[in-house]
Amino acid sequence: xxxxxxxxxLRLLRAAGIEPEVVVSHVDEAAVSASDxxxxxxxxxxxxxxxxxxxxxTGAGAALVLGCDSALAFDGQxxxxxxxxxxxxxxxxRMAGRTGVLHTGHCLISxxxxxxxxxxxxxxVRFGQPTATELAAYISSGEPLxxxxxxxxxxxxxxxxxxxxxxxxxxxxxSLPALRRLLARHDVSITALWNSP
Amino acid sequence: xxxxxxxxxLRLLRAAGIEPEVVVSHVDEAAVSASDxxxxxxxxxxxxxxxxxxxxxTGAGAALVLGCDSALAFDGQxxxxxxxxxxxxxxxxRMAGRTGVLHTGHCLISxxxxxxxxxxxxxxVRFGQPTATELAAYISSGEPLxxxxxxxxxxxxxxxxxxxxxxxxxxxxxSLPALRRLLARHDVSITALWNSP
Numbered sequence: 001x002x003x004x005x006x007x008x009x010l011r012l013l014r015a016a017g018i019e020p021e022v023v024v025s026h027v028d029e030a031a032v033s034a035s036d037x038x039x040x041x042x043x044x045x046x047x048x049x050x051x052x053x054x055x056x057x058t059g060a061g062a063a064l065v066l067g068c069d070s071a072l073a074f075d076g077q078x079x080x081x082x083x084x085x086x087x088x089x090x091x092x093x094r095m096a097g098r099t100g101v102l103h104t105g106h107c108l109i110s111x112x113x114x115x116x117x118x119x120x121x122x123x124x125v126r127f128g129q130p131t132a133t134e135l136a137a138y139i140s141s142g143e144p145l146x147x148x149x150x151x152x153x154x155x156x157x158x159x160x161x162x163x164x165x166x167x168x169x170x171x172x173x174x175s176l177p178a179l180r181r182l183l184a185r186h187d188v189s190i191t192a193l194w195n196s197p
Numbered sequence: 198x199x200x201x202x203x204x205x206x207l208r209l210l211r212a213a214g215i216e217p218e219v220v221v222s223h224v225d226e227a228a229v230s231a232s233d234x235x236x237x238x239x240x241x242x243x244x245x246x247x248x249x250x251x252x253x254x255t256g257a258g259a260a261l262v263l264g265c266d267s268a269l270a271f272d273g274q275x276x277x278x279x280x281x282x283x284x285x286x287x288x289x290x291r292m293a294g295r296t297g298v299l300h301t302g303h304c305l306i307s308x309x310x311x312x313x314x315x316x317x318x319x320x321x322v323r324f325g326q327p328t329a330t331e332l333a334a335y336i337s338s339g340e341p342l343x344x345x346x347x348x349x350x351x352x353x354x355x356x357x358x359x360x361x362x363x364x365x366x367x368x369x370x371x372s373l374p375a376l377r378r379l380l381a382r383h384d385v386s387i388t389a390l391w392n393s394p
Contacts, residue, residue: 015351016355017338017352017353123360128374133388134387137391153365154212155212159374159376159377159387160374161364163320163364163374164361164362164363164364164365166360167360167361168361169355176355176356177356177357179356180356189331189334191330191334191335194338194353
């Protein structure tokens with residue numbers, strides 16, 4: 001079960017052969033603060049998973065609930081989704097040609113054992129240098145307003161990210177190697193979750 | 198126009214807002230040999246683009262033809278698609294826990310100006326260590342038999358790749374930053390190719 005409304009996370013899981021039930025947690029993200037991006041992501045991922053796990057009808061059988069949260073650490077700041085087009089543009093003007101670190105927190109709860117395990121995955125991102133025309137077109141598309149750090153690597157933003165150092169799923173919002181490790185701690189192999197062909 | 202039958206390349210372009218016409222080139226890849234993976238990819242990408250560009254009805258108007266080819270350089274060898282399940286498994290047993298470099302060659306031809314520009318993009322890949330059970334399930338899925346290097350980061354293989362250093366599109370088979378640069382050399386902005394919303 002995926003405790004996230006992010007279409008990018010759902011696409012990523014589906015591409016990896018996993019079809020989760022999606023339940024959005026309605027955790028008030030603005031109410032949570034933390035000194036650094038990694039701690040913030042870990043806290044919010046856990047809050048989302050806990051909120052959804054608490055509301056599951058236990059008569060429904062075994063479930064694993066995954067909460068995820070992402071934020072960009074850049075220049076000593078924690079950047080979530082930009083508030084508006086102006087903020088997205090200003091952010092890109094600072095980021096262009098430089099690097100940041102995208103952190104994604106994961107928390108996986110079993111409703112059967114009530115055990116919960118967490119992992120934060122971090123990937124360095126090297127931003128490219130879109131021209132003024134490209135940046136204007138990108139902001140107009142609306143995409144940067146919907147994502148942490150105002151960029152994607154799996155959407156319209158892809159051509160404007162020169163490279164990453166780490167796991168690409170982390171940048172999209174869900175690390176598959178981290179999920180594999182968290183599942184193993186619950187004694188589940190990720191291949192057991194693959195849809196039958 | 199995409200001179201490639203790869204579903205992963207088409208998915209990647211579509212996710213980036215570009216809907217190409219797909220024309221498969223039928224270049225005999227086995228007939229081409231090269232001393233290193235980067236040269237091989239550049240040669241095959243150009244051969245594919247040239248073959249498709251030559252067959253375009255010039256009455257059909259302006260077209261940009263993109264050819265791509267990928268190969269994994271590992272342990273001094275050039276690895277394309279594995280011949281069978283046995284080879285895929287043997288390859289993974291060698292790759293597990295180690296690193297290789299995925300090279301993708303790109304060639305972009307304009308049928309109007311007849312200019313052609315090429316770029317090879319290279320990304321380091323750090324392979325994880327699937328358990329024997331996971332590896333058997335992965336080989337059985339058939340996915341590794343269809344791709345260069347016997348792995349993906351955008352499919353079932355994602356959990357078994359710990360990280361990359363470079364552009365993720367390169368590993369999937371088409372680098373969006375490289376495409377952006379090649380388009381710019383043809384005086385086309387990549388944002389001009391985005392589907393209208």
